[in-house]
Amino acid sequence: MPLPPRVRDLTSFDLLLSVAELGSIGRAAAAHRMSQPAASARLRHLEHELGVRLLKREARGARLTTVGELVAGWVQPVVDRAADLEAGIAALRVDRHTHLRIAASLTVAEYLLPRWLIALRATDPDTVTALSCGNSTEVAAQVLAGEAEIGFIEGPEVPAGVQAREVARDELAVVAAPSHEWARRRRVRATELATTPLVSRETGSGTRQAWERAVREQLDTDLAAPVLEVSSTTAIKAAAMGGIGPAVLSVRAVAAELAAGTLVRLEVPGLDLTRRLRAIWPTGHDVRGPARDLLAIALRNPV
Numbered sequence: 301m302p303l304p305p306r307v308r309d310l311t312s313f314d315l316l317l318s319v320a321e322l323g324s325i326g327r328a329a330a331a332h333r334m335s336q337p338a339a340s341a342r343l344r345h346l347e348h349e350l351g352v353r354l355l356k357r358e359a360r361g362a363r364l365t366t367v368g369e370l371v372a373g374w375v376q377p378v379v380d381r382a383a384d385l386e387a388g389i390a391a392l393r394v395d396r397h398t399h400l401r402i403a404a405s406l407t408v409a410e411y412l413l414p415r416w417l418i419a420l421r422a423t424d425p426d427t428v429t430a431l432s433c434g435n436s437t438e439v440a441a442q443v444l445a446g447e448a449e450i451g452f453i454e455g456p457e458v459p460a461g462v463q464a465r466e467v468a469r470d471e472l473a474v475v476a477a478p479s480h481e482w483a484r485r486r487r488v489r490a491t492e493l494a495t496t497p498l499v500s501r502e503t504g505s506g507t508r509q510a511w512e513r514a515v516r517e518q519l520d521t522d523l524a525a526p527v528l529e530v531s532s533t534t535a536i537k538a539a540a541m542g543g544i545g546p547a548v549l550s551v552r553a554v555a556a557e558l559a560a561g562t563l564v565r566l567e568v569p570g571l572d573l574t575r576r577l578r579a580i581w582p583t584g585h586d587v588r589g590p591a592r593d594l595l596a597i598a599l600r601n602p603v
Contacts, residue, residue: 310382312346313375315339316354316364320372320534323556324361363560366542373535380433387430400429400590403439403448405455405506406533408577411552412468412598413452419597420590427590435531436506443580449591451580452598454506454550456513462580467598472511472573475537475554475563476546487567488546490519497527499539499547505531510575511548518571537563548573 311332318328329339347354354368364372400420404413409431417429432442436455443451444461451462458464474493482488494515501508515523527545530536533553540547541562557563579595581587587595 309342309346310379312342313371314379315342316346316368317372317376317379319343319355319362320364320369323363325355325357327361366538369534369538369541373530373532373538376532376534377433380431384430384432387428400427400450400594401432401448402429402450402452402591402594403432403434403442404452405436405439406433407454407470407507407550407552408452408468409433410533411550412577415601416594416597419601420594423593423597424590429590435502435504436509437504440580443582446582449581449589450587450594452577453580454575454577455509456506456575457509458578458580461583463583463585464578464580465595465599466576467579467595468577470575470577471551472507472514472548472575473551473554473558474546474548474566474568474573475540475558476566477541477543478561478564479543480546480564482546482566483564486564487569490515490568490571491521493546493566493568493571494519494521495524497524497545499528499530499536499545500526501533501536502529502531506575507549511573514571514573 315328315332318331319325322328322331325339325343326336329336332339343355350371352367352371353365354371355362356365402413413431420427420429432448434442436453439448439451439453440459440462442448452467454470474488476482512523515521528539530539533549536547536549537554537557539545541557546566554563554565558565579598581591
């Protein structure tokens with residue numbers, strides 16, 4: 301069946317994601333090797349096609365509107381799958397030993413893996429990598445099924461059937477919109493947080509698993525059901541900024557929003573939300589070739 305007319309131009313959607321990441325149409329244009337006027341025209345046409353305003357253009361750059369954040373959250377997996385397709389097609393043209401299949405949870409894929417892959421490129425320039433993103437449960441399943449030589453997860457437990465090595469530490473942050481009642485006091489009691497419906501990742505997410513385990517172990521209390529479940533970090537941030545409810549996300553994921561003041565971080569006295577990020581591979585198998593090189597790079601560059 302033909303693609304719907306409003307989603308045929310992935311380049312414009314990818315450009316929107318670059319504006320969200322880089323904070324400027326000019327910087328996004330440079331990353332895509334196009335002129336700023338051309339990039340601006342593409343984004344205006346995209347807004348016209350969708351019938352919504354996606355960007356707030358400011359004197360020192362541009363940032364996504366709440367609707368733009370929501371659209372970016374929806375389109376990120378589509379762009380990721382397009383990258384997977386490109387990597388897979390490229391892999392057909394090379395020998396298998398130069399092809400590395402990686403599965404990674406969203407936090408690792410978005411905030412750590414890009415730097416590791418740049419370093420891997422310098423070490424193994426002929427290696428073609430294919431990256432598949434998902435929650436920690438999905439990553440473990442791909443590793444166990446032989447669909448990835450190495451995986452990176454953020455869940456609190458090591459899944460059965462895999463070996464694991466800690467590669468980094470991460471901290472979860474409780475955030476809310478500046479208009480939320482908790483933002484005025486800048487802190488919330490752990491028991492109050494546990495019984496409040498939050499905007500949350502789906503079941504199987506390492507972030508959600510870590511948060512729920514921390515509450516159960518440290519407070520021994522039941523958790524309220526989420527007010528909204530979504531599979532995208534960007535969509536969670538948009539929902540939290542829109543006032544749907546507080547959220548728990550990696551500090552790495554909300555750094556820009558905290559700096560801009562569009563989200564407020566809340567102190568939760570007595571609740572430890574530190575978690576381990578791990579590399580995993582099948583039990584009984586050695587990590588070899590490019591996968592071994594990538595693991596070594598991750599261990600040397602944990603931040």
